[in-house]
Amino acid sequence: MSTIEDVAKLAGLSRTTVSRVINNHPYVSEDKRKLVMEAMKQLGYVPNSSARSLRSQKTDVIALFVPRIMNPFFSQLVEAMEISAAEHGYQLIICQTRYSPEKELNYMNLLKTKQVDGVILASIQNDWKVLEPFLQYGPIVLCNEFDEQANVPSVMLDQVQGGYIATKHLLEQGHRRIAYCRGSTRSNVASHREIGFRKALAEYGLEFDEQYAFRDAFHSEDGRRVFHQMMALPTPPTAVFTGSDEVAAGIISEANKHGCRIPDQLAVVGFDNQEITELIEPSITTVHQPVDKMAQKALEVMIDKIHSRKYKQREIYEFPLKLIVRESTVANKLAQL
Amino acid sequence: MSTIEDVAKLAGLSRTTVSRVINNHPYVSEDKRKLVMEAMKQLGYVPNSSARSLRSQKTDVIALFVPRIMNPFFSQLVEAMEISAAEHGYQLIICQTRYSPEKELNYMNLLKTKQVDGVILASIQNDWKVLEPFLQYGPIVLCNEFDEQANVPSVMLDQVQGGYIATKHLLEQGHRRIAYCRGSTRSNVASHREIGFRKALAEYGLEFDEQYAFRDAFHSEDGRRVFHQMMALPTPPTAVFTGSDEVAAGIISEANKHGCRIPDQLAVVGFDNQEITELIEPSITTVHQPVDKMAQKALEVMIDKIHSRKYKQREIYEFPLKLIVRESTVANKLAQL
DNA sequence: CCGGTTACTGAAATCGTTTTCATACCTGAA
DNA sequence: TTCAGGTATGAAAACGATTTCAGTAACCGG
Numbered sequence: 001m002s003t004i005e006d007v008a009k010l011a012g013l014s015r016t017t018v019s020r021v022i023n024n025h026p027y028v029s030e031d032k033r034k035l036v037m038e039a040m041k042q043l044g045y046v047p048n049s050s051a052r053s054l055r056s057q058k059t060d061v062i063a064l065f066v067p068r069i070m071n072p073f074f075s076q077l078v079e080a081m082e083i084s085a086a087e088h089g090y091q092l093i094i095c096q097t098r099y100s101p102e103k104e105l106n107y108m109n110l111l112k113t114k115q116v117d118g119v120i121l122a123s124i125q126n127d128w129k130v131l132e133p134f135l136q137y138g139p140i141v142l143c144n145e146f147d148e149q150a151n152v153p154s155v156m157l158d159q160v161q162g163g164y165i166a167t168k169h170l171l172e173q174g175h176r177r178i179a180y181c182r183g184s185t186r187s188n189v190a191s192h193r194e195i196g197f198r199k200a201l202a203e204y205g206l207e208f209d210e211q212y213a214f215r216d217a218f219h220s221e222d223g224r225r226v227f228h229q230m231m232a233l234p235t236p237p238t239a240v241f242t243g244s245d246e247v248a249a250g251i252i253s254e255a256n257k258h259g260c261r262i263p264d265q266l267a268v269v270g271f272d273n274q275e276i277t278e279l280i281e282p283s284i285t286t287v288h289q290p291v292d293k294m295a296q297k298a299l300e301v302m303i304d305k306i307h308s309r310k311y312k313q314r315e316i317y318e319f320p321l322k323l324i325v326r327e328s329t330v331a332n333k334l335a336q337l
Numbered sequence: 338m339s340t341i342e343d344v345a346k347l348a349g350l351s352r353t354t355v356s357r358v359i360n361n362h363p364y365v366s367e368d369k370r371k372l373v374m375e376a377m378k379q380l381g382y383v384p385n386s387s388a389r390s391l392r393s394q395k396t397d398v399i400a401l402f403v404p405r406i407m408n409p410f411f412s413q414l415v416e417a418m419e420i421s422a423a424e425h426g427y428q429l430i431i432c433q434t435r436y437s438p439e440k441e442l443n444y445m446n447l448l449k450t451k452q453v454d455g456v457i458l459a460s461i462q463n464d465w466k467v468l469e470p471f472l473q474y475g476p477i478v479l480c481n482e483f484d485e486q487a488n489v490p491s492v493m494l495d496q497v498q499g500g501y502i503a504t505k506h507l508l509e510q511g512h513r514r515i516a517y518c519r520g521s522t523r524s525n526v527a528s529h530r531e532i533g534f535r536k537a538l539a540e541y542g543l544e545f546d547e548q549y550a551f552r553d554a555f556h557s558e559d560g561r562r563v564f565h566q567m568m569a570l571p572t573p574p575t576a577v578f579t580g581s582d583e584v585a586a587g588i589i590s591e592a593n594k595h596g597c598r599i600p601d602q603l604a605v606v607g608f609d610n611q612e613i614t615e616l617i618e619p620s621i622t623t624v625h626q627p628v629d630k631m632a633q634k635a636l637e638v639m640i641d642k643i644h645s646r647k648y649k650q651r652e653i654y655e656f657p658l659k660l661i662v663r664e665s666t667v668a669n670k671l672a673q674l
Numbered sequence: 675c676c677g678g679t680t681a682c683t684g685a686a687a688t689c690g691t692t693t694t695c696a697t698a699c700c701t702g703a704a
Numbered sequence: 705t706t707c708a709g710g711t712a713t714g715a716a717a718a719c720g721a722t723t724t725c726a727g728t729a730a731c732c733g734g
Contacts, residue, residue, distance in 0.1 A: 001451075001474070003690055014714040019692060027712055049452040050396065051690035053387035054719050061430070069406070069416040078415075079406040082433050086440075091430050091452070093398070096419050103423075114338075115386040115428070137338070220616055249616045256618050276613055279557055279586045281593050340720055351684040356722060364682050388720035391689050 002043040011039040022047060053114075061091045062302060063116040065107060067099050067123045072246075072274050073291070077122055077144070080295035088303055090117075101125040111137045118302050121145055135312055139305035143298035146188045153305065153315040155298040159189050162287045162321035163196025163241070166269045169285070169323055170239045171204050173330065175267060179212040179237035181226055181247060190243055193271075197241060212237050223250020231260070238266065239329070245270035245277050248284050252328060256281070267329040282327030290319050339380040348376040359384060390451075398428045399639060400453040402444060404436050404460045409611050410581075410628065414459055414481070417632035425640055427454075438462040448474045455639050458482055472649055476642035480635035483525045490642065490652040492635040496526050499624045499658035500533025503578055503606045506622070506660055508541050510667070512576035512604060516549040518563055518588075519580045527580055530608075534578060549574050560587020568597070575603065576666070582607035582614050585621050589665060593618070604666040619664030627656050 004022075008015045013032060020028045021036040028036075039045075053059045064081055066074040078094065085092045093116060095107040104125040110116045111134050118139040124131070128149040134140065135152070142154040170178050180197055182190040198208050211233060214226045223246065230236050242248045248270030255262050262268060262282055270277060270286040277284035297317055305311055341359075345352045350369060357365045358373040365373075376382075390396045401418055403411040415431065422429045430453060432444040441462040447453045448471050455476040461468070465486040471477065472489070479491040507515050517534055519527040535545050548570060551563045560583065567573050579585045585607030592599050599605060599619055607614060607623040614621035634654055642648055 004692095005690080015691080016693085016714055017712085020713090023692080027710090029712065032712085046446060046449045048391070048690050049450040050387050050390035051719090052692080054385070054391050054721085055690080055692040057719080059387065069412050069419070070409075072407075072409075072412075075406050075409075075412040078431070079433065082406070082431050083435075086433075091447070093428050094415065094419050094431050096416065096423075098420075109383065110428070112383045113386040220612060246612070253616050253618065275557060275583070276616065279590050279613065280617060281590065341722095342720080352721080353684055353723085354682090357683090360722080364680090366682065369683085385720055388689090389722080391691085391720080392722045394689075 001048075002045045004045070004047065006043055007036065007039045007045050010043065011035040057114070058117050058306070059115060060089060061093055061116045062299070063093045063095055063107065063110050063119045065095045065097055065104065065119065065121045065123055067125075068096050069094065073244075073272055073289075074122065076291045077295050080292040081120070081299055084296045084299040088299065090299075090303070097123055097125050099123075099125060101130075105130065108134050111140075114138075117306050120298055120302055139302060139311040141298055141302045141305065144189065144294060146192075151312050151314050153301045153313070153317070155294055155301060155317045156319070157289050157294060158318050158320050159192035160196040160199070162271070162289070163193035164200050165196075165321065165323045166241055166271070166287050167197045167200035168203070169325065169329065170241065170267060170269060171200060173239070173263075173267060175237075175239035176204075176206065177209075177212065177235065177237040177239070179214065179226075179230055179240040180208075181214045181217045181223075181240055181242040183216065183218050183243045183247075193243060217242065217247045218244070220246045220250030220253065223247040223252075224254040227251045227254040227258075227260075230266075231258075236266075239263075239268070240266065241269050243271050245272045245274040245284060245286055248286070248328070249276050249280050252280055252282070252284065263327070263329050263331055269329055273324055277324075277326060285326045285329040286324050288322045288324050290321075293319055338385075339382045341382075341384065343380055344373065344376045344382050347380065348372040394451070395454050395643070396452060397426060398430055398453045399636070400430045400432055400444065400447050400456045402432045402434055402441065402456065402458045402460055404462075405433050406431065409583075410609055410626075411459065413628045414632050417629040418457070418636055421633045421636040425636065427636075427640070434460055434462050436460075436462060438467075442467065445471050448477075451475075454643050457635055457639055476639060476648040478635055478639045478642065481526065481631060483529075488649045488651050490638045490650065490654070492631055492638060492654045493656070494626050494631060495655050495657050496529035497533040497536070499608070499626070500530035500578070501537050502533075502658065502660045503608070503624050504534045504537035505540070506662065506666065507576045507578065507604060507606060508537060508543075510576070510600075510604060512574075513541075513543065514546075514549065514572065514574040514576070516551065516563075516567055516574035516577040517545070518551045518554045518560075518577055518584060520553065520555050520584075530580060554579065554584045555581070557583045557587030557590065560584040560589075561591040564588045564591040564595075564597075567603075568595075573603075576600075576605070577603065578606050580608050582609045582611040582621060582623055585623070585665070586613050586617050589617055589619070589621065600664070600666050600668055606666055610661055614661075614663060622663045622666040623661050625659045625661050627658075630656055 004015050004018050008018045017032055018036050021033050069075055082092045097104040111119050120141050120143050122143045124145050128147045140152050144156055146154050146156055184190055217226055248268050251268055252262055260266055270284045273286045273288040277286050341352050341355050345355045354369055355373050358370050406412055419429045434441040448456050457478050457480050459480045461482050465484045477489050481493055483491050483493055521527055554563055585605050588605055589599055597603055607621045610623045610625040614623050
């Protein structure tokens with residue numbers, strides 16, 4: 001492995017000049033630059049990144065925290081974020097917290113040890129009070145998350161609006177007994193959607209009915225469970241709003257199995273616009289989230305913070321969601337076949 | 338930010354002793370160790386990882402190359418790999434080549450610049466000749482990939498067997514006109530499956546029929562296309578083997594739409610055992626791949642190579658696949674409802 | 675009592691860069 | 705002619721750790 005010293009020697013110049021060429025500093029004459037370039041090529045020289053990071057106090061690496069990657073929403077987020085990072089010359093280190101506060105805290109040391117220039121949290125497991133001290137070591141940006149206490153930038157999707165448009169759509173279809181099915185109880189995302197859900201109900205003079213509320217629904221299996229719970233009620237709902245396409249798919253799959261016709265007997269709306277929404281029969285009405293845009297913005301904000309060094313500043317960037325109507329809520333769409 | 342020097346001063350000792358405490362070296366008396374620990378805690382000291390890497394010539398970071406993360410097979414791989422990495426005290430940098438040889442080559446510089454200790458290739462876009470020179474900078478391990486020329490460890494799944502058991506299952510169900518539907522033409526994975534496919538056919542005295550062969554099928558949309566291509570044939574196949582559950586789902590979804598009964602008129606077998614196989618109606622017979630085991634093994638092999646420094650050694654680790662029979666190939670399974 | 679381990683400690687070299695500082699030349703304006 | 709300022713270069717310090725080397729004290733067997 002050749003070092004900058006080797007290049008300097010071969011070119012008959014000093015380390016300084018070689019470094020200047022590498023970093024495109026001004027004040028290097030054209031002929032010396034040529035000499036250096038030639039020497040670098042001849043030796044197959046590439047600067048050592050540890051040495052670089054040590055001296056310049058930056059790593060060009062960003063850590064992305066997600067609960068887990070398999071969840072399609074987060075795969076999409078990771079994919080988009082990695083692409084944006086690469087475009088800006090950054091590498092991405094993936095940290096799966098697996099919903100564990102300890103793991104999250106442990107990964108936070110990446111910032112403290114200066115292994116990364118910043119941390120993007122697409123999932124928060126600890127109280128902000130616990131996380132805040134890490135701000136002295138580098139920037140933290142929230143992505144798809146939000147915390148009342150957090151004095152850092154937050155890039156998010158307008159989940160209130162998402163819950164609202166989905167519910168309003170069901171109301172417009174004439175439904176009045178609408179079940180509500182959400183994931184994690186702690187999640188701000190889910191809470192915001194619920195606000196939107198309630199807001200839509202309120203506009204139609206309806207109240208939130210606790211018997212129609214189902215918690216902790218994450219996967220298709222939970223959807224199957226919820227389907228049976230709903231049908232076992234004295235007056236089952238005629239429509240259901242779910243927090244994820246997987247859950248919606250589980251409900252629909254189970255309904256199909258038991259001869260419950262969708263959307264006639266039960267209308268279903270999902271969330272995320274995953275591929276499955278178009279594969280299952282009937283296809284699923286859902287809410288599209290501009291994950292790519294959010295990821296890109298979060299990364300840009302992060303890079304901005306890295307450069308400006310003003311971390312403790314609250315900023316909110318919000319993107320709108322879009323309803324995508326398919327067969328699971330609109331009967332006549334089926335007739336078109 | 339405090340340095341090791343600050344700790345040494347506060348403890349009234351030398352940098353050397355502090356370093357010894359940090360790295361659990363022997364020959365540090367208990368009382369000095371206490372002093373150091375106390376000083377570290379008081380200052381909130383954490384060693385700077387760039388400085389560490391520079392001196393010790395290792396980063397405890399591994400790069401994982403995948404074409405893209407959204408593909409469920411690769412999300413699963415990344416998830417499993419990250420968990421294993423964390424357990425061994427390593428970080429994972431994600432590199433999406435997006436099927437581009439240039440991007441792959443570019444990411445390879447992570448090894449050259451010593452930003453990572455090793456590279457795990459879960460996707461190969463360049464000829465091995467192009468990649469091989471990078472071996473002088475650090476270890477490369479293939480995961481779910483294989484190259485005749487590559488003189489490095491390869492951790493893989495027995496795709497020949499996978500193609501074989503899936504096809505044999507169809508043959509045992511009485512099918513004789515079996516279509517074959519694969520993804521990338523360059524992929525060794527797909528080639529191996531085809532070998533297994535042909536082997537099973539041969540055992541039943543059948544020949545590979547080119548009219549039943551479909552290439553470049555990756556997504557559900559391709560499945561829909563293939564369905565129509567198959568049905569347009571003079572004598573359509575009675576069964577189809579696909580290289581992915583998504584494609585299988587596309588075929589089934591399109592078949593459902595057009596009143597083609599599965600498995601009576603067309604039996605379908607997928608690959609990967611993704612969640613969708615149990616969500617769609619009918620559920621999909623598929624081949625389960627022990628991705629977690631493979632990922633774990635690949636990481637262990639990588640760590641072993643990092644320590645042993647013997648990179649240019651060919652080793653092959655292979656895991657068996659398992660057929661999972663569901664409704665898309667076995668008629669009476671539907672009857673159980 | 676001496677020579678040879680073993681236990682413990684620190685000064686200084688080292689890893690490979692970037693950055694600061696000093697120096698020197700050249701140009702053009704006063 | 706002089707002086708300010710732009711251009712070009714290199715010596716040496718700095719980044720923050722680990723590792724080598726040397727040295728001292730304690731212990732132990734002959």
